Amino acid sequence: xxxxIEKQTDAPLSADDSAAVIEKLARxxxxxxxxxxxxxxxxxxxxxxxxxxxxxxxxxxxxxxxxKDIDAAKERGLSSAMIDRLKLDEDRLEGIAAAVxxxxxxxxxxxxxxxxxxxxxxLQFARVRVPVGVIGIIYESRPNVPADAATxxxxxxxxxxxxxxxxxxxxxxxxxxxxAEGLAKGGIxxxxxxxxxxxxxxxxxxMLKAAGLIDMIVPRGGKxxxxxxxxxxxxxxxxxxxxxxxxxxxxxxxxxxxxEIALNAKLRRTGVCGAMETLLIDKAYPKAxxxxxxxxxxxxxxxxxxxxxxxxxRVKPASDEDWDTEYxxxxxxxxxxxxxxxxxxxIAAHSSGHTDAIVAADTDAVETFLNRVDSAIVMxxxxxxxxxxxxxxxxxxxxxxxxxxxxxxxxxxxxxTTYKWQVRGNGQTxx
Amino acid sequence: xxxxIEKQTDAPLSADDSAAVIEKLARxxxxxxxxxxxxxxxxxxxxxxxxxxxxxxxxxxxxxxxxKDIDAAKERGLSSAMIDRLKLDEDRLEGIAAAVxxxxxxxxxxxxxxxxxxxxxxLQFARVRVPVGVIGIIYESRPNVPADAATxxxxxxxxxxxxxxxxxxxxxxxxxxxxAEGLAKGGIxxxxxxxxxxxxxxxxxxMLKAAGLIDMIVPRGGKxxxxxxxxxxxxxxxxxxxxxxxxxxxxxxxxxxxxEIALNAKLRRTGVCGAMETLLIDKAYPKAxxxxxxxxxxxxxxxxxxxxxxxxxRVKPASDEDWDTEYxxxxxxxxxxxxxxxxxxxIAAHSSGHTDAIVAADTDAVETFLNRVDSAIVMxxxxxxxxxxxxxxxxxxxxxxxxxxxxxxxxxxxxxTTYKWQVRGNGQTxx
Numbered sequence: 024x025x026x027x028i029e030k031q032t033d034a035p036l037s038a039d040d041s042a043a044v045i046e047k048l049a050r051x052x053x054x055x056x057x058x059x060x061x062x063x064x065x066x067x068x069x070x071x072x073x074x075x076x077x078x079x080x081x082x083x084x085x086x087x088x089x090x091k092d093i094d095a096a097k098e099r100g101l102s103s104a105m106i107d108r109l110k111l112d113e114d115r116l117e118g119i120a121a122a123v124x125x126x127x128x129x130x131x132x133x134x135x136x137x138x139x140x141x142x143x144x145x146l147q148f149a150r151v152r153v154p155v156g157v158i159g160i161i162y163e164s165r166p167n168v169p170a171d172a173a174t175x176x177x178x179x180x181x182x183x184x185x186x187x188x189x190x191x192x193x194x195x196x197x198x199x200x201x202x203a204e205g206l207a208k209g210g211i212x213x214x215x216x217x218x219x220x221x222x223x224x225x226x227x228x229x230m231l232k233a234a235g236l237i238d239m240i241v242p243r244g245g246k247x248x249x250x251x252x253x254x255x256x257x258x259x260x261x262x263x264x265x266x267x268x269x270x271x272x273x274x275x276x277x278x279x280x281x282x283e284i285a286l287n288a289k290l291r292r293t294g295v296c297g298a299m300e301t302l303l304i305d306k307a308y309p310k311a312x313x314x315x316x317x318x319x320x321x322x323x324x325x326x327x328x329x330x331x332x333x334x335x336x337r338v339k340p341a342s343d344e345d346w347d348t349e350y351x352x353x354x355x356x357x358x359x360x361x362x363x364x365x366x367x368x369x370i371a372a373h374s375s376g377h378t379d380a381i382v383a384a385d386t387d388a389v390e391t392f393l394n395r396v397d398s399a400i401v402m403x404x405x406x407x408x409x410x411x412x413x414x415x416x417x418x419x420x421x422x423x424x425x426x427x428x429x430x431x432x433x434x435x436x437x438x439x440t441t442y443k444w445q446v447r448g449n450g451q452t453x454x
Numbered sequence: 455x456x457x458x459i460e461k462q463t464d465a466p467l468s469a470d471d472s473a474a475v476i477e478k479l480a481r482x483x484x485x486x487x488x489x490x491x492x493x494x495x496x497x498x499x500x501x502x503x504x505x506x507x508x509x510x511x512x513x514x515x516x517x518x519x520x521x522k523d524i525d526a527a528k529e530r531g532l533s534s535a536m537i538d539r540l541k542l543d544e545d546r547l548e549g550i551a552a553a554v555x556x557x558x559x560x561x562x563x564x565x566x567x568x569x570x571x572x573x574x575x576x577l578q579f580a581r582v583r584v585p586v587g588v589i590g591i592i593y594e595s596r597p598n599v600p601a602d603a604a605t606x607x608x609x610x611x612x613x614x615x616x617x618x619x620x621x622x623x624x625x626x627x628x629x630x631x632x633x634a635e636g637l638a639k640g641g642i643x644x645x646x647x648x649x650x651x652x653x654x655x656x657x658x659x660x661m662l663k664a665a666g667l668i669d670m671i672v673p674r675g676g677k678x679x680x681x682x683x684x685x686x687x688x689x690x691x692x693x694x695x696x697x698x699x700x701x702x703x704x705x706x707x708x709x710x711x712x713x714e715i716a717l718n719a720k721l722r723r724t725g726v727c728g729a730m731e732t733l734l735i736d737k738a739y740p741k742a743x744x745x746x747x748x749x750x751x752x753x754x755x756x757x758x759x760x761x762x763x764x765x766x767x768r769v770k771p772a773s774d775e776d777w778d779t780e781y782x783x784x785x786x787x788x789x790x791x792x793x794x795x796x797x798x799x800x801i802a803a804h805s806s807g808h809t810d811a812i813v814a815a816d817t818d819a820v821e822t823f824l825n826r827v828d829s830a831i832v833m834x835x836x837x838x839x840x841x842x843x844x845x846x847x848x849x850x851x852x853x854x855x856x857x858x859x860x861x862x863x864x865x866x867x868x869x870x871t872t873y874k875w876q877v878r879g880n881g882q883t884x885x
Binding site: 057060061134140142146148153155156234238239253256257259277280283284286287288291371389393394395397398399400401402403404405406408409414415416426427428429431432433441442443444445446447448449450451452453 | 708719859884
């Protein structure tokens, strides 16, 4: 197996071989992580700045590698959208390097004291943030992911094991090499950021099963990747599958605000996970026709229930399936609801737990909605397109999680830490 | 399937049937949990007090049911230790009821604001604690577990699905019935605490696979139960498998303190997960002989490395396996280490990540140890037997977790919550 591990390979692997490769890489990652865990805030930040410089120094190499991927993608007839996602140029690469520096500038969460207490027997307790450990990142073709995700992991003292999509194999290897060189200059051990050296899909399966060796998996990519990861993983996963997000226009909503928020939530960028997919209009809201007309006028297809179909002849009938569909396009499902309880029931039945919003002037309605809707992000009088770590003031994000444990919503550095209990005594024994 | 669900049964089930039973119970639990999530602190506390009263009211019924289990256990030839664990009497039942009242008195974590911030665009962010959701408790024979665990779940707004061991089937059913009656009086829906109505082991498998239906599994029992749960579960698990806990006597340790802590950590109660299993003695600590002699004099078997064997002729040689063994008996493995780095290396290689301790007067040594040892609980100058939620001031515990995500160490009410982001705007749209 050693030859497989020492260099990048395109050879197929058995499941057993994959497990052995992943185990060896994960143990190397764990050892590196122990060193990282002891590094100071400044040392980690400086190493990340060196990694950014190294990305710039190796720009020609990285762009040449990326050109190979683009050529291969064209040969394989990938869509122009996919090719555009894969493509790097000097500006995009500079953006990646700048993002690494941005992460270096974020405050280090490691060592922060969450809380302290003292017991009558004099024992002193403190919960202190520590790195999670070894984090597996499984991603598709965007070449910014390895740099973004790996540097967030390292900033919080974690080792990263990266598994990228085969379309970007040359870009990934070149970027990883440049990153590793920079991190090494900054004193971060080689094992801290490793690219899985095989493109065999069995390696992904081995990562998902590597409980105890890998502490957390973050999938970055389309729905089929996330679904596979969630279905197969024995390692905890931080992810969201769908963003079936609702905006509920309450009877008390200001009509201008309701229209602006509905348009922005649906149409600003239709392909992002925070985009609104379903609009719920209270039957007591007097301007239902206006908000539906605005959506239609802006080129959005509207699929409505019977009541909504009566508002505008351009409205198409919604099928049962529409209420559970993430379009990621200029299509919205729109329903009239009988009031707050009806809206809450619809959301409980159909939301993916990502981001649900209300537009209402009535503060009681706002508070009821914010308390009762059980989604990772609940919003009042704002566009669901704000669902993003940067907009939340987190400086960056490794992803948005809709699971219920550990971290929810936009996940940044704090979500890449856990805590330990430090107990200080002066000789206490338990009676 | 309905007959299976409506009443308790001893009939065997297929895997498909089990999955259907668990799905139906979990959906009922989810619906009940939505009601619970909207209940006030006082309402939940009052319902728990009613549950405690109901346990007392049904004492005769519960003790009669328990007697049936004890008779069956004797017929099946269970050990007297197991029978003692299973046995209830009036005092023990009163203890269970009092523990339920104690949980009612704990502060409600739901609704607590973890942090707030405001962005330049005026959006206001708050992270607010909310219940985890539906929690599965899989336990063995101790009849206090259903009451303890279920009431902690309910206090934090969660629904509980309980699966008890077959030895305690009659006790479990009687206790659950009494609890449910009390909770119902307090307005908590029936689905909030449910006992899985089949003793078929396939039902446990179905719980472990019920990702999305059950949000978290807490196993309560012996190592083989916990190992099965950890190996098979697709649902996140909060647990610890081993407590292979170390106490490191540093060169600077006060000899009297070192001896008292070593004796207490090992011998106060040898069967608890916080008990010390391995003692590491710094070769520069001048009183190594004394601490080993004390352990031996108190009836502890000592298995030592070559250096420790020279200290006292009663020391037996330790095998490689000893350093990875949780004895849970009056046996300790003891090694001499070359200094702090050596101790840290030994702990990194052999600790189960539960509770590791140092005895040292040197504060630099203390801080190095507390920062570098990567266990859920790290202690200085105190006995590892303090590893317990009550001793940490948490009021109760549902268990001790050695996993790295969500919650570590003693887990009480806060660990049974997660958070959501509440975002309040006044019409913001994203540019």
